[in-house]
Amino acid sequence: MSVTAHPIDLHEAHDHIHPAPQGFIAKYVFSIDHKVIAMQYFVTGLLFMLVGGSFAELIRLQLWNPKGTFMEYHTYNQMFTMHGTVMVWLVLIPLVTGSLGNLIMPLQIGARDVAFPWLNMLSFWLIPVSGLILFSSFFVGAPSSGWTEYPPISIQQGPGGALWSLSIIVVGISSTLTGLNFIVTIFKMRAPGMTWTRMPLFTWATFSTAILNLFATVALSAALLALFFAQVFDVPFFDAARGGSPLLYEHMFWFYSHPAVYIFILPAFGVISEILPTFARKTIFGYKMIAFSSLAIAVLGFTVWAHHMFPSGIAPWLQIPFMVLTYLIGIPTGIKIFSWMATLWGGRIQFTTPMLYATAFIGTFSFGGITGIYLACVPVDLHEHGSYFVVGHFHYVVAGGAVAAFFAGLYYWFPKATGRLLNERLGKLGFWLFFIGLTGTFLPMHWLGLEGMPRRYASYETFAKAFPDAVFWNRFESVFSFFMVASVGLIAFNIFTAIRSGRKAGNNPWGARTLEWMISSPPPYYNFKKIPIVLDRPYDFTAPLPYLNLDEEPDPYPVPSEAVLERPRVAVPVGA
Amino acid sequence: MARVAPSAPQIIATKGIGPGFVPFTIVLTIINVAIALAVIYLPLNFLLPQESNPASDSAVGIDALFKFMTVFGSAITIYVSGYTAYFAWVFRRRPDEAINTVGVPIHDAPKLEFWWTLLPTVLLVVLMAFTIVVWKQINFPTSAAALTMEVVAHQFNFEFRYPGLSGSLYSPQGEMHLPAGKPIKILISSGDVIHQFWVPEFRLKAAAVPGLVTELNVTPTHNGRYDIVCSEYCGVNHSIMQAQLVVEPPDKFDAWLSHERVAVAATAGQVQLAGGDAGAGKTTFTAKCSACHNAAGSYDQKIVGPGLNHLTDDPAHPKLVNGDDPSPENIAMLLVKGYQGPIGVMPNRQANGLSDADIANLVAYLISLK
Numbered sequence: 001m002s003v004t005a006h007p008i009d010l011h012e013a014h015d016h017i018h019p020a021p022q023g024f025i026a027k028y029v030f031s032i033d034h035k036v037i038a039m040q041y042f043v044t045g046l047l048f049m050l051v052g053g054s055f056a057e058l059i060r061l062q063l064w065n066p067k068g069t070f071m072e073y074h075t076y077n078q079m080f081t082m083h084g085t086v087m088v089w090l091v092l093i094p095l096v097t098g099s100l101g102n103l104i105m106p107l108q109i110g111a112r113d114v115a116f117p118w119l120n121m122l123s124f125w126l127i128p129v130s131g132l133i134l135f136s137s138f139f140v141g142a143p144s145s146g147w148t149e150y151p152p153i154s155i156q157q158g159p160g161g162a163l164w165s166l167s168i169i170v171v172g173i174s175s176t177l178t179g180l181n182f183i184v185t186i187f188k189m190r191a192p193g194m195t196w197t198r199m200p201l202f203t204w205a206t207f208s209t210a211i212l213n214l215f216a217t218v219a220l221s222a223a224l225l226a227l228f229f230a231q232v233f234d235v236p237f238f239d240a241a242r243g244g245s246p247l248l249y250e251h252m253f254w255f256y257s258h259p260a261v262y263i264f265i266l267p268a269f270g271v272i273s274e275i276l277p278t279f280a281r282k283t284i285f286g287y288k289m290i291a292f293s294s295l296a297i298a299v300l301g302f303t304v305w306a307h308h309m310f311p312s313g314i315a316p317w318l319q320i321p322f323m324v325l326t327y328l329i330g331i332p333t334g335i336k337i338f339s340w341m342a343t344l345w346g347g348r349i350q351f352t353t354p355m356l357y358a359t360a361f362i363g364t365f366s367f368g369g370i371t372g373i374y375l376a377c378v379p380v381d382l383h384e385h386g387s388y389f390v391v392g393h394f395h396y397v398v399a400g401g402a403v404a405a406f407f408a409g410l411y412y413w414f415p416k417a418t419g420r421l422l423n424e425r426l427g428k429l430g431f432w433l434f435f436i437g438l439t440g441t442f443l444p445m446h447w448l449g450l451e452g453m454p455r456r457y458a459s460y461e462t463f464a465k466a467f468p469d470a471v472f473w474n475r476f477e478s479v480f481s482f483f484m485v486a487s488v489g490l491i492a493f494n495i496f497t498a499i500r501s502g503r504k505a506g507n508n509p510w511g512a513r514t515l516e517w518m519i520s521s522p523p524p525y526y527n528f529k530k531i532p533i534v535l536d537r538p539y540d541f542t543a544p545l546p547y548l549n550l551d552e553e554p555d556p557y558p559v560p561s562e563a564v565l566e567r568p569r570v571a572v573p574v575g576a
Numbered sequence: 577m578a579r580v581a582p583s584a585p586q587i588i589a590t591k592g593i594g595p596g597f598v599p600f601t602i603v604l605t606i607i608n609v610a611i612a613l614a615v616i617y618l619p620l621n622f623l624l625p626q627e628s629n630p631a632s633d634s635a636v637g638i639d640a641l642f643k644f645m646t647v648f649g650s651a652i653t654i655y656v657s658g659y660t661a662y663f664a665w666v667f668r669r670r671p672d673e674a675i676n677t678v679g680v681p682i683h684d685a686p687k688l689e690f691w692w693t694l695l696p697t698v699l700l701v702v703l704m705a706f707t708i709v710v711w712k713q714i715n716f717p718t719s720a721a722a723l724t725m726e727v728v729a730h731q732f733n734f735e736f737r738y739p740g741l742s743g744s745l746y747s748p749q750g751e752m753h754l755p756a757g758k759p760i761k762i763l764i765s766s767g768d769v770i771h772q773f774w775v776p777e778f779r780l781k782a783a784a785v786p787g788l789v790t791e792l793n794v795t796p797t798h799n800g801r802y803d804i805v806c807s808e809y810c811g812v813n814h815s816i817m818q819a820q821l822v823v824e825p826p827d828k829f830d831a832w833l834s835h836e837r838v839a840v841a842a843t844a845g846q847v848q849l850a851g852g853d854a855g856a857g858k859t860t861f862t863a864k865c866s867a868c869h870n871a872a873g874s875y876d877q878k879i880v881g882p883g884l885n886h887l888t889d890d891p892a893h894p895k896l897v898n899g900d901d902p903s904p905e906n907i908a909m910l911l912v913k914g915y916q917g918p919i920g921v922m923p924n925r926q927a928n929g930l931s932d933a934d935i936a937n938l939v940a941y942l943i944s945l946k
Contacts, residue, residue: 068815073812073813073815074812077809077812077814144812145809145811146809150770150808150809152768152769152770152786153769153770153809153810153811156769156811239786240785240786240787240788241786241787241880241920244787245787246770246785246786246787247785247788280667280679281585281669281677281678281679282678282679282680282681282682283681283682283683285682285683285684285685286683286684286689287683287684288684289684289689311772311781311782311783312770312783312785313782313783313785313788313790316711316715316716319711320708320711323704323707324704327700327703327704328700330696330700331693331696331697331700334692334693334696335689335692335693337656338689338692339689341656341659341660341663342682342685342688344660344663344664344667345590345593345594345663345667345682346589346590346667346679346680346682347663347667347679348588348667348669348673348677348678348679349663349664349667349668349669350668350669351664351668351669359660359661359664362656362657362660363653363656363657363660363661366652366653366656366657367653367657370645370649370652370653371649373645373649373703374642374645374649377641377645377703377707378707378711379634379637379638379641379707379710379711379714379779380638380641380642380645382634382638382714382779382780382781382782383624383638383642383776383779383780383781385772385781385807386772386774386781386807386808387807447622447623450623450624450625451623451624451625451776452625452774452776452777452803452805454774454805454806454807454815455807455809456809456814456815457814457815458814458815459815459816460815461816462803462805462816462818463803463805466625466776466803467625469622540681541585541678541679541681542585542587542678542680542681543681557584557585557676559675559676560675
């Protein structure tokens with residue numbers, strides 16, 4: 001095979017490898033290694049998930065009783081505000097972009113690190129800073145007007161609101177910098193031969209996400225800076241009596257926060273697109289359509305924000321273009337879902353924990369996507385807006401979509417990151433708990449909302465009179481929400497035991513084909529001693545691996561290692 | 577048997593789409609048809625309040641759209657989940673299968689992809705057309721409104737204003753009444769933060785945004801008593817911000833409205849201003865008015881509302897904000913009725929919790945500010 005077309009010589013001129021840092025601080029605290037930073041994001045995100053999840057359970061306890069006597073209304077309002085804020089900005093963004101993106105993307109493109117390692121370190125350290133600012137608001141009265149913090153109510157709530165704005169501005173800076181960093185990394189640091197259409201699909205998804213991070217987050221920062229000035233210096237940006245407009249904030253907020261949904265879900269699409277071919281032992285169906293539909297969703301995602309505002313006082317004629325554009329997103333999303341199903345078709349599917357999550361994702365995400373079409377339909381949205389239907393919809397997309405895909409990715413890449421396998425039996429039990437908990441908690445929310453239960457209600461006595469089943473369904477949800485707690489607890493337990501005594505993973509336990517599996521687990525400090533050369537897309541299981549110049553020579557046809565098979569397999573004649 | 581060295585993959589080809597594909601498809605289709613028939617023909621009161629006897633004209637179109645989406649949406653969900661589960665089962669790796677088996681690589685199937693792009697697109701275009709028809713009915717009613725009324729949302733009650741009724745009704749004591757079968761225009765605004773006016777049985781809601789007047793057009797079609805709820809978070813008591821809506825036959829509605837007119841006029845006339853105590857008025861002012869009004873400053877020294885010093889003898893502002901002369905009786909009437917106009921909103925006596933004595937004391941205090 002001719003490789004002279006690739007600029008190997010040029011590359012090797014820069015091929016010096018920095019020595020690994022010595023000392024605890026340089027190695028683990030202020031590290032500039034993308035893998036360590038990914039772990040830092042992971043641990044931080046998981047800790048925040050425990051906090052945000054506790055808030056969610058307090059919410060469910062309050063709703064056990066329609067009178068809502070578990071805590072004061074004001075405390076409840078703080079709980080749902082902090083739950084949403086923590087989960088969106090301190091859990092999902094750090095986990096999905098920060099942790100998976102940082103760990104996997106540079107490995108997948110054959111790079112030794114991201115383009116700007118110091119900037120990457122800064123991006124990470126802004127997250128705990130933001131968390132500290134946010135949680136310090138508990139000392140002065142935590143914010144209580146929901147994760148959207150619409151003015152004027154968010155201006156009435158005292159210093160806690162200003163701390164909220166400040167904290168999210170800090171997360172926004174972190175996201176913007178990460179977006180910039182990843183775009184440059186993917187543009188400039190792909191291994192020789194890795195053209196755009198040979199890039200792994202998780203990297204494609206990370207690239208689309210980075211575009212959103214870079215361009216949407218600045219709008220959020222602008223909105224929140226204006227809100228901060230309104231809260232602290234009484235600048236009347238949003239005060240109608242003094243010439244401002246509360247709707248201005250809603251427009252700016254959703255200009256970011258709709259793309260934000262895609263910031264969680266595009267990497268999730270990427271994770272699913274990696275896991276399905278690996279465990280179906282079959283090439284991904286429709287590589288280009290999956291890659292380009294990510295870009296299409298990212299671009300369309302910028303044009304649909306006002307569908308969050310149909311009954312908010314925007315002109316009726318303005319509703320129609322936003323509705324049409326939102327419907328359009330259904331088309332690339334449908335293409336992805338059908339392509340994943342076609343990938344399963346004719347495969348030799350091995351049901352490991354990541355594969356269970358990935359398969360369930362297809363169903364839960366489709367359901368969440370279809371309820372999204374209901375909400376995009378203006379007249380139906382006039383009924384559903386602001387109700388529990390919305391809460392059910394976005395939890396299906398976020399918990400059933402982004403979080404499920406994150407767990408899939410966690411089980412898939414944990415062996416790469418640590419060199420240890422997670423326990424499959426615990427993993428599968430955790431999956432079923434998560435999936436049952438998800439359905440039991442979020443499915444009934446749809447009919448509660450349709451029957452007229454508004455979101456953000458600390459008590460629902462009046463509604464329970466109009467719809468007596470409300471008490472039953474709310475208690476049902478509360479019970480099932482603890483299944484998800486148990487599932488997250490199992491994952492945490494699994495991680496701890498795996499780190500202490502998990503089985504060794506080897507380089508490529510799943511028999512996967514992307515570049516990150518061609519190096520040792522955990523990867524060495526420099527990732528690749530020699531920069532590999534890429535000859536083709538990674539996913540064709542019938543072809544030998546399309547890489548040259550690897551540090552270790554892998555089996556040309558990777559297969560799952562003995563360690564991950566349920567029982568030792570012996571060869572039988574095909575078709576017997 | 578010897579272990580196969582993990583080298584060249586064994587490609588396992590599939591005959592047909594898969595075993596049992598046709599019967600499985602028939603089962604899924606029967607389920608979908610059954611759901612579609614149930615959605616179309618059975619009352620859906622367990623999903624949508626009062627679906628079987630719609631409470632408003634808009635509810636008919638919105639429920640039809642909802643059913644359309646549910647028929648196709650549930651079919652898509654069931655086919656997608658069903659085939660995913662089916663493929664997962666049929667193409668599962670057998671326990672005794674060799675380690676190196678792989679599926680036949682299929683990179684694309686342009687015909688299939690063309691159809692699965694085109695069909696959802698067509699479905700969405702049909703949905704768009706249907707949506708626009710219903711949207712037009714809701715936003716642009718064909719007949720002129722028989723009644724235009726106002727709803728002003730406050731933390732944490734709804735204020736209802738009717739033409740010819742010189743005071744407002746406040747929830748939870750006051751109820752909103754509407755005549756059945758008449759086109760109504762409801763103008764919605766806010767006195768403080770963003771709220772939403774939602775009547776689930778009407779399937780309609782609109783935001784109450786400070787500085788904006790939003791419009792809701794509806795023809796109630798079914799007599800009854802409905803909950804009005806606030807569906808945009810508006811503060812600590814958001815979850816108990818509700819009101820009652822009574823839809824009744826037009827003659828009963830007219831009787832109710834004229835009764836309210838008489839009752840409000842009587843209340844307004846009853847305030848006895850004699851014996852008002854300016855000292856007590858100052859206390860009441862500090863407690864209930866000083867958040868918005870500056871007693872020591874002149875008109876332009878606003879907090880929210882105008883400054884009230886020289887209320888009765890300011891040459892630059894010889895009239896009250898509602899255009900009346902600043903006589904004690906007119907000041908009292910303004911306190912009773914409240915105010916909404918270009919410079920802002922002041923709640924009425926019920927919202928401010930002012931007794932007759934409070935009003936007399938306040939008037940005595942206000943006219944003493946010179």
